[in-house]
Amino acid sequence: MIAPTDIPSRTNPQETFVLNLGPQHPAAHGVLRIKMTMDGEYVTRAEPIPGYIHRMHEKMGENRTWTQFLPNTGRIDYLSALHYNHAFVGAVERAARIEVPPRAEYIRVITSELNRISSHLVWWSAYLLDLGGFTPLLYAFADREKILDLLEAITGSRLTYCYFRFGGLCNDIDDAFIQGTRAFVAQMRPRLKMYRDLVTDNIILRKRLEGIGPISAELCRKYGATGPVLRGAGIAYDVRKVEPYSVYSQLDFHIPVFPEGDSMARYRVRMAEMEQSLRIIEQALDKLPAGPVMGKVPRVLRLPAGDYCYAVEAARGRHMVRVVSDNKDIPYRVKLRTPSFSNLSLYEEASKGMMLPDALALLGSLDLVIPDIDR
């Protein structure tokens, strides 16, 4: 129904209308609602309205023990659950000064990078679906299936992992996992080349993405956007390099950076990151030391009073957990700094004056996971 608009607009208000994109819209990939003030097909203002899937994860952190909050972390950004595991576990380990055995750290890196590839594959397929290309979805999901099978065998779940523990891992990896991962790395490389030849170099796709939705480094800084959005704007900011955690400092990989700042740059960053993740996995498998996967952890975990942070590079950008302890067995405060929220917040400014399909191409290129925004 066409209702008269009550949103003040810079142009003649009688010529604009409000388009409620979502909370149930195919391009929103979840329950994101964007209130778009449209002038014909041009977006004059796009106001994101999150909150439809808010589950109070931060508040839940305040009324359960440190250990009990761990499964929650896998449900914030369900596509890169292991990174979120890692950030919370890392914060607690930093606070309680728990030593993590090196084998566990290597396995954390391997599984995290597998998780990053699977997350990027989901983004890639869903993004092409946004752009009207149906077929890549099935190919990407066939690849992702292999990752899920590998991770299922060792973590016990396929999506919302809760694999890391304070001081290590709940389960060691076996030879089947190592061989399966090596086989996956070997077959993923030609697949990535095929995706580049068939999809990335397609003229229709290039025309749809090149120069569309420019996001400058300044804009990223203003809204705190991180991850591929920032690296697509030409800034080589990656938590794995800037403040190395786990064993990333011992591994050789580089951070793909594309200075153009358009949707294609963000696209290329993610495609290149998958290749880098494969490199990391290979090296980590080669270097994998023997030993236990669980360190010494007190039976009842009481963190010394204080304020602790731990940041990881999740698939969508910098994810930071800040925990405040008052020396009880439940946290005083759990603050989650999630990348999707910051990445979404620049959308209103970045999408101004774009045409609707371009605005949606920009939205997709931010790689939003809605529960990560609302958490």
Added chain:
Amino acid sequence: MSFLTAEPVRLLLALVCIMAFVGLNAAYLVLAERKGAGRFQRRPGPNEAGYGGWLQPVADVAKLLSKQLIVPPGTDTILFRLAPLMVISPAMMCLAVIPFSQTLVARNINVGLLMVFSFGSINVMAIMLSGWASRNKYAIISAARVVSQNVAYEIPMLLVVITLLMVTGTMDLNEIVRQQAGWFWHWNLFKVWVNPLMPVTFVIFFICMLAETNRAPFDMAEAESELVAGVFTEYAGMGFGVFFMAEYANIVLGCSLGTVLFLGGWQSPFGLWPGVVWFLLKLYALIFTVIWVRWTFPRTQFYNLLNLSWKILIPISLFTLLLSSAMIKLF
């Protein structure tokens, strides 16, 4: 049985046959499309209903028929109900002049080509009406897109067809096919001695046909990841079903026109098998290409779509028009 030979009765029977042809084609092309998409995407496609999924169209139609026809409040009720009919009937009318074989043609009129294009243009208006009558924002955006898209692509298509008309000198579709008798290099597609750009004109025709039928990569009308379902957003049950049928009817029409104009229609390349077999072979080869394109390419951007028409296709087709008129004058 003398009444069967009476012209009105014959025409009526022919039209009933065309309706059955369109209906069956729509039903089974949906299945072919889904099966084809399955093959492209390394999955089996629908395979539960009947042997290998052959009864899937029956199930689809039963589902659509059993759904409530919702006319949302605030819509223009008459136009809303009328639009699906206005989309499908012109496509059926056009098929009346398509020669499936030398004799298998409902009504052989000597301005068949003109009739196809005049009826074919109603499609745009009907889609626009459905978008307008829905009083839905997505539908109206989509309707506006469809109008500019179809107007933009009608021009190069007509220019290409005019080029062809200068070569053939007739609008009688059966006559056009008859002129292409002989081997495959007698087909208009390969008549490079008449106009060296003949294959290019066919490519332009095919692209325009994709755009006119609102097929991917030019599916601006539906654009489900942007406009939910475009003009069809408010249609439920068989209202949507008729739009869907019309899409396939238009594909069949466009591809049969391509077959008749460029691929020699019912002419056999080497004198084997009756003409209707060859016509259908060529027709379904073209339809397969349409399906293939849809599952291979992403959607174009709307202004790129218009740029393609106004900046590339129209100049090229104008050039071919001038070229063939010059060559006809010279040789």
